[in-house]
Amino acid sequence: MTLLVATTWDPEPWVERFQSLMPELPVVIPGDIFDRRRVSYVAAWGPKSGALSGLPALEVIFSLGAGVDHLMGYPDLPPVPIVRVMSDDLTTRMSEYVVLHCLLYLRDQRRYDAQQRAKIWEQDRSPPRASDVRVGIMGVGVLGQDAARKLSMMGFDVAGWSRTPRAVDGFETFAGREGLDAFLARTDILVCLLPLTPETRGILNRTLFERLARDGRLGGPFLINAGRGGLQIEQDIVACLDDGTLKGATLDVFETEPLPEDSPLWLHPRVTVTPHVSAVSSPDATARSIVEQIRRHEAGEPLEGVVDLARGY
Ligand SMILES: NC(=O)c1ccc[n+]([C@@H]2O[C@H](COP(=O)([O-])OP(=O)(O)OC[C@H]3O[C@@H](n4cnc5c(N)ncnc54)[C@H](OP(=O)(O)O)[C@@H]3O)[C@@H](O)[C@H]2O)c1
Numbered sequence: 001m002t003l004l005v006a007t008t009w010d011p012e013p014w015v016e017r018f019q020s021l022m023p024e025l026p027v028v029i030p031g032d033i034f035d036r037r038r039v040s041y042v043a044a045w046g047p048k049s050g051a052l053s054g055l056p057a058l059e060v061i062f063s064l065g066a067g068v069d070h071l072m073g074y075p076d077l078p079p080v081p082i083v084r085v086m087s088d089d090l091t092t093r094m095s096e097y098v099v100l101h102c103l104l105y106l107r108d109q110r111r112y113d114a115q116q117r118a119k120i121w122e123q124d125r126s127p128p129r130a131s132d133v134r135v136g137i138m139g140v141g142v143l144g145q146d147a148a149r150k151l152s153m154m155g156f157d158v159a160g161w162s163r164t165p166r167a168v169d170g171f172e173t174f175a176g177r178e179g180l181d182a183f184l185a186r187t188d189i190l191v192c193l194l195p196l197t198p199e200t201r202g203i204l205n206r207t208l209f210e211r212l213a214r215d216g217r218l219g220g221p222f223l224i225n226a227g228r229g230g231l232q233i234e235q236d237i238v239a240c241l242d243d244g245t246l247k248g249a250t251l252d253v254f255e256t257e258p259l260p261e262d263s264p265l266w267l268h269p270r271v272t273v274t275p276h277v278s279a280v281s282s283p284d285a286t287a288r289s290i291v292e293q294i295r296r297h298e299a300g301e302p303l304e305g306v307v308d309l310a311r312g313y
């Protein structure tokens with residue numbers, strides 16, 4: 001039994017964590033000399049072409065992140081279960097990011113940042129309350145549900161949108177293309193926590209932004225995308241910010257990463273850019289959850305978070 005760590009990130013901290021959490025499990029990386037016939041598990045993030053071939057004893061591929069789009073187009077993907085990361089650590093980080101940026105918009109913090117730099121003392125004496133602001137979360141999965149609960153606790157008026165109907169306590173839900181219009185029409189801050197699949201690619205485009213609420217207390221709709229860059233059409237985001245269709249955008253993910261130096265998003269006055277850090281997979285928490293799954297699998301128990309290849313997430 002061997003674990004192969006195949007990642008575009010620095011593998012060292014991962015190898016070290018796996019080794020200390022499960023000393024009986026040999027851990028290798030693609031450059032090592034090792035017996036490929038002994039590899040039962042792969043922990044992967046964007047593995048290089050060929051890294052997953054010729055592993056006859058492979059039982060499970062673990063994605064080192066919650067998303068698995070980095071594996072979906074992989075040529076010769078071995079026919080074994082793919083398991084995505086689900087850890088409280090990652091979920092909590094994402095909710096912090098979403099709550100932070102919703103609060104920044106609610107409290108008009110960007111305006112006060114600019115005022116400070118210009119030494120302007122100007123107060124909004126009747127700011128909106130959280131309950132006046134309708135947040136719409138695209139994706140009512142592990143991340144979307146946690147963010148929705150925490151935003152609701154802050155008082156925001158939250159709704160979610162998913163592919164299939166979901167009944168979740170505490171907030172309203174909409175589903176499918178047929179539920180999308182009603183969901184968008186009641187949304188002041190659109191939070192995207194969708195996986196990237198053939199169905200969702202490019203979904204954050206002008207046609208969708210034009211259907212967002214225009215009668216809200218924030219004076220126009222805002223976008224927060226922490227899902228994947230392939231979900232958004234950046235040209236549309238810039239054009240919609242410039243003509244007022246969108247009032248502001250917080251983007252953690254981009255069509256091309258790192259974000260190219262000549263992207264207009266970098267310096268756009270109404271865009272907040274973060275470098276794909278909304279919910280980083282920490283080696284410690286992620287390796288812990290994978291080791292737990294390996295132990296469960298070795299004990300004959302079912303794996304959790306197995307990806308449905310037909311759905312793509
Ligand atoms: N930026 C970062 O650092 C970062 C970190 C972690 C994760 N992410 C991204 O966040 C995504 C979501 O993670 P998760 O753990 O919450 O995933 P999840 O539990 O699988 O939930 C995905 C949600 O998206 C919905 N969905 C999928 N396809 C849809 C479609 N075509 N139309 C409408 N809804 C659709 C699903 O609907 P159903 O409920 O009907 O299945 C589900 O509610 C990941 O795939 C990853 O891309 C980003």
